[in-house]
Amino acid sequence: MPNTIIIGSGSHIPERIITREHFLNSEFYSDEGELLTKPNAEVIQKFVEITEIENRRYIKDEEHNSDIGFRAAEEAIIDAKINREDLDYIIYASNFGEVDTNGMSNFMPSLSARVKNKLGIKNRNCVNYDMIFGCPGWVEAMILADTIIKAGKAKLILVVGAETLSRVTDPHDRNKMIFADGAGAVVVKASDEENVGIISNKTYCDNDAELMFLENSPSLNKSAEQKTLYIRMHGRKIYEYALKNVPDAIKETIDAANLGIEDIDKILIHQANAKMDYAMISRLFKLYDIKDYDHSIAPMTIQDFGNSSVATIPTMFDLIIKGKMENQSFKKDGNIVFASVGAGMNINAIVYRFPSKK
Incomplete structure (x- = not known):
């Protein structure tokens, strides 16, 4: 295969x-x-x-x-x-x-x-x-x-x-x-x-009570035209959902690859806000009974690029692999994680191993 x-x-x-x-x-x-x-x-x-x-x-x-x-x-x-x-x-x-x-x-x-x-x-x-x-x-x-x-x-x-x-x-x-x-x-x-490339992946789709945590709805200004629909994010509910579910999904994906957190060199995670990302990564390490970790494992671009949704992770990957992100690089033959959470609500994660062949 x-x-x-x-x-x-x-x-x-x-x-x-x-x-x-x-x-x-x-x-x-x-x-x-x-x-x-x-x-x-x-x-x-x-x-x-x-x-x-x-x-x-x-x-x-x-x-x-x-x-x-x-x-x-x-x-x-x-x-x-x-x-x-x-x-x-x-x-x-x-x-x-x-x-x-x-x-x-x-x-x-x-x-x-x-x-x-x-x-x-x-x-x-x-x-x-x-x-x-x-x-x-x-x-x-x-x-x-x-x-x-x-x-x-x-x-x-x-x-x-x-x-x-x-x-x-x-x-x-x-x-x-x-x-x-x-x-x-x-x-x-x-x-x-x-044993290279995408070596494990996991997807969860919670579409019950979580369905409308992100939705389209009219303007918050009731005096404004109400026919146009805009993206609406229920931040507190998303934060609680993500913190509860994303770390577990990432750990399951790492476990499925027969690896531990110490085998992961980088975690490229979707970024909606920095506070939520820090909390999710910290919770992930706590699942491995680790309180202190090198924060460079989870690079951040949100400070200068904002939340570009589906573009965040591939953009970050491209910048790092081409040496365009300060103090960030991938290890030869190393393992990295791609992980995201968003509208649906949907969660997914991948463990990717760089090939040794050029």
């Missing part, structure tokens, strides 16, 4: 840097629809203290999701040194599709079809597939790619994660300061090398 290894990566970080000053003139409302009376500078400072997000990236008005996904994909294909016509699948993770400047989602044609077109791929046997799975979408797309490769149905797959959350946020919601845009991609290949 073949194994799934990453042979190339790419990312696109939008040029527009949105600082805290961008929100100083915003009119924020509470979840109950009441106008906040605290000065915006105070609201923003409290937000930064919790999330650590100082900056985030937005695409330009003339850009779209498939544009930034294409750039990340093109870079990954060049990095992989493959003929793009040899790709068997393109799997594209997103949540809102090709969103225009009015916040309207468009899924037809699909994003995977759009990026295939922009890549100029003529191969009719290259299947395009969109993954709609919340913020864990890119990780789940990797799990799907691994399943397809292990089934012998493909040898080369492009896996993209791209999102433009800046276009689906309520201008009156404080949480809009969390969300950002970005794209990341990898090319994965079937390998005959044993």
